[in-house]
Amino acid sequence: MIFELLPGNLTHGLLLGGVYGLATMGLSLIFGVMNVVNVGHGQFIMVGAFVALTLFTALGLSPLFAIPAALVLGMALGFFLFYTVMRRLIKAPELASLLATFAIGILLEEVMKLIFGSDFRGYNWAVGKISLPITTIPMSKLYAFVGSIVIALFLYLWFSKTRLGTAVRAVVEDSEGAKVCGVNVGWIFALSFAIGIGLTVMSGVLLTMFIPVGINPYMGGIYTLKAFVIAVLGGLTSPYGAFFAGLIFGLVENGAYVLFAQIPGVAPFPLTVSFAFWILFFLLLVKPTGLLGSK
Amino acid sequence: MKRKAFIWIIGFVAFLGILFSTNALGASNVVIGHPACISGKYAKAGEQAIGGIKAVVDWVNNMYGGILVGGKRIPLKYKYYDAESKKEGVTSLIERLITVDKVNVVFSAYSSGLTLAGAPVAERYNMLYMDHGGASDRIFQQGFQYIVQTIGPGSKYHIGTLNMFDHFDPQARRVALAYEDSEFARMTMQGAEKHARQLGYNVIFKRTYPKGVTDLTPLLSDMKVRKPDIVLGGGHYEDGQLLTRQMADLDINVKGLSLVASVTLPAYYDSLGGHIAEGVMGPSHWEYGVTYSPEGAMKVGLDWIGPTQDEFVNLFKKAVGKDLVPEYHAAEAGAQVLAYVKAAENINSLDPSKVRAALGKLKFMSFYGGWEIDDTGMQIGHTMVDMQWQHGGKRVIVWPLEAATGKLVYPKPNF
Numbered sequence: 001m002i003f004e005l006l007p008g009n010l011t012h013g014l015l016l017g018g019v020y021g022l023a024t025m026g027l028s029l030i031f032g033v034m035n036v037v038n039v040g041h042g043q044f045i046m047v048g049a050f051v052a053l054t055l056f057t058a059l060g061l062s063p064l065f066a067i068p069a070a071l072v073l074g075m076a077l078g079f080f081l082f083y084t085v086m087r088r089l090i091k092a093p094e095l096a097s098l099l100a101t102f103a104i105g106i107l108l109e110e111v112m113k114l115i116f117g118s119d120f121r122g123y124n125w126a127v128g129k130i131s132l133p134i135t136t137i138p139m140s141k142l143y144a145f146v147g148s149i150v151i152a153l154f155l156y157l158w159f160s161k162t163r164l165g166t167a168v169r170a171v172v173e174d175s176e177g178a179k180v181c182g183v184n185v186g187w188i189f190a191l192s193f194a195i196g197i198g199l200t201v202m203s204g205v206l207l208t209m210f211i212p213v214g215i216n217p218y219m220g221g222i223y224t225l226k227a228f229v230i231a232v233l234g235g236l237t238s239p240y241g242a243f244f245a246g247l248i249f250g251l252v253e254n255g256a257y258v259l260f261a262q263i264p265g266v267a268p269f270p271l272t273v274s275f276a277f278w279i280l281f282f283l284l285l286v287k288p289t290g291l292l293g294s295k
Numbered sequence: 296m297k298r299k300a301f302i303w304i305i306g307f308v309a310f311l312g313i314l315f316s317t318n319a320l321g322a323s324n325v326v327i328g329h330p331a332c333i334s335g336k337y338a339k340a341g342e343q344a345i346g347g348i349k350a351v352v353d354w355v356n357n358m359y360g361g362i363l364v365g366g367k368r369i370p371l372k373y374k375y376y377d378a379e380s381k382k383e384g385v386t387s388l389i390e391r392l393i394t395v396d397k398v399n400v401v402f403s404a405y406s407s408g409l410t411l412a413g414a415p416v417a418e419r420y421n422m423l424y425m426d427h428g429g430a431s432d433r434i435f436q437q438g439f440q441y442i443v444q445t446i447g448p449g450s451k452y453h454i455g456t457l458n459m460f461d462h463f464d465p466q467a468r469r470v471a472l473a474y475e476d477s478e479f480a481r482m483t484m485q486g487a488e489k490h491a492r493q494l495g496y497n498v499i500f501k502r503t504y505p506k507g508v509t510d511l512t513p514l515l516s517d518m519k520v521r522k523p524d525i526v527l528g529g530g531h532y533e534d535g536q537l538l539t540r541q542m543a544d545l546d547i548n549v550k551g552l553s554l555v556a557s558v559t560l561p562a563y564y565d566s567l568g569g570h571i572a573e574g575v576m577g578p579s580h581w582e583y584g585v586t587y588s589p590e591g592a593m594k595v596g597l598d599w600i601g602p603t604q605d606e607f608v609n610l611f612k613k614a615v616g617k618d619l620v621p622e623y624h625a626a627e628a629g630a631q632v633l634a635y636v637k638a639a640e641n642i643n644s645l646d647p648s649k650v651r652a653a654l655g656k657l658k659f660m661s662f663y664g665g666w667e668i669d670d671t672g673m674q675i676g677h678t679m680v681d682m683q684w685q686h687g688g689k690r691v692i693v694w695p696l697e698a699a700t701g702k703l704v705y706p707k708p709n710f
């Protein structure tokens with residue numbers, strides 16, 4: 001049984017992990033640059049899910065078109081929230097920004113409920129499946145995974161090869177130092193927040209390509225929790241670390257189930273969820289800064 | 296002079312007592328209190344329950360004339376707050392409804408967990424607590440005195456479903472159970488497993504998944520290799536959609552698939568793009584098309600009270616302000632209002648203890664079907680139906696045969 005299930009589950013885990021990774025990069029970026037913990041992270045993912053749903057059901061557009069649309073909408077939302085709320089809280093006690101993002105999350109939920117109602121919605125983007133000897137994989141999952149890799153790669157190139165990306169990295173390292181060197185730190189804060197939110201909203205689209213049902217104004221909470229675990233695993237301030245941690249999280253979530261299912265009398269699924277936290281616990285014991293985090 | 300003043304004071308205090316005592320027969324309204332789920336994960340069921348209660352309150356006040364107690368017809372008033380689908384919201388709001396709003400009866404919030412959380416609070420105040428959303432049998436095993444159920448017990452949900460499969464295909468014997476690790480689903484599946492074994496089914500797979508799960512692939516891959524004929528499961532809403540969707544993704548085709556709660560909502564069919572949902576079924580407490588009527592009640596020797604099915608549907612649409620067909624969450628909440636009215640009238644009192652005692656002796660039929668409780672307050676008079684999604688989005692009652700509005704599609708078409 002174990003050899004029958006493990007390869008298939010690991011394949012699904014890897015695919016999902018890529019999307020988890022991308023979904024966490026925005027959280028890490030915002031924390032890295034602004035030292036703000038976005039407690040409303042999952043609610044921005046929810047917004048992305050509704051972008052995909054609306055474009056598909058109202059206009060018949062493929063979720064692939066929803067990806068750039070979600071990025072633009074997310075960045076616009078990010079700029080708006082930065083200049084109306086977050087800018088005033090950068091130098092405030094951390095609890096203030098924590099509460100502000102929590103409130104933004106609740107506000108987003110209620111606004112979306114007002115617009116879309118509280119039904120659990122979904123869409124059916126039928127683009128076929130691949131039947132492998134080890135498992136069956138819907139093409140939409142493959143597209144979501146490839147999309148995540150491409151976006152993460154693009155972000156890596158932007159950070160490492162452009163002046164603006166370098167400025168963001170400089171602010172992550174030392175905002176005071178960057179300011180002395182002439183970097184417009186205020187603009188970098190705004191841009192990073194907008195990119196972080198844009199990435200998060202965009203990842204909501206990719207998540208619906210993986211799981212196109214259960215779209216609801218209150219769906220975000222569970223993704224906030226997962227994103228926090230993945231972000232800490234990856235090193236909190238490192239978007240790349242978050243991406244790799246997402247892959248590991250996906251593999252662990254799917255792979256551990258098979259192992260626990262072999263133990264008689266044990267409910268493997270709940271154990272699998274706690275296992276991810278055990279991994280995090282032991283990793284932090286060995287490397288408190290996370291996978292790719294630095295001191 | 297002093298004596299006169301004393302009499303005036305006593306008289307004034309007595310007047311205030313009568314004025315502010317909602318239990319008094321001179322009450323201007325009979326108030327139903329409800330910690331409703333307007334927001335949060337149960338907002339959909341909450342919207343239905345509020346609509347159902349408002350519809351029947353409307354019927355009682357405007358068509359029936361109010362509750363007849365102490366020779367007077369007293370109108371009903373419905374007071375509700377948003378518990379945000381959270382236990383702490385339910386417990387604090389029940390306290391508020393009883394102590395501040397002075398309600399006559401408290402209706403539970405949706406779900407077994409929330410109903411169970413509120414029961415000790417109602418019990419502390421000797422307040423009648425009517426349960427239209429908590430199906431777990433465990434609620435009635437705690438020794439609570441004031442709780443009364445209208446929704447049927449969780450352990451009975453899949454009894455009819457299994458009887459139906461046994462009737463149509465005695466050869467299909469391999470049953471898999473995949474369900475949410477929640478109070479309600481655990482109770483439902485315990486009942487299903489017990490009944491399956493009694494019918495001689497082979498339960499080849501039994502696994503739970505946690506609440507809020509976002510990916511069931513590992514569990515479903517495990518289930519796929521066991522090759523079940525029939526899959527029973529689910530829990531609430533999003534997980535039912537997820538389970539079906541991912542069974543389709545993994546090409547897990549079975550002869551019968553029945554899920555609790557989620558399947559009965561129109562959003563289930565829509566969210567799955569239609570055809571994936573076709574052939575899937577679910578147990579339901581009430582479906583539009585059931586044939587309960589005053590004539591039917593008379594035939595089985597039960598009193599009838601309340602609107603007819605079509606009247607209820609129209610009142611529900613008026614209550615929610617949109618063209619929405621009520622589901623069983625609305626019907627059971629509405630029927631609960633009728634049970635309260637009937638019991639209060641039978642005992643000629645609004646005292647919660649007396650109404651509770653009267654509910655214990657009550658038997659009646661309404662648009663929702665039969666109503667009767669056992670000594671613990673658990674519903675035993677209501678029978679469930681099984682509905683199936685069929686081609687073109689048709690909702691068909693397929694079991695029991697005497698209530699069926701169409702033929703069962705079996706085996707379930709492949710995804």
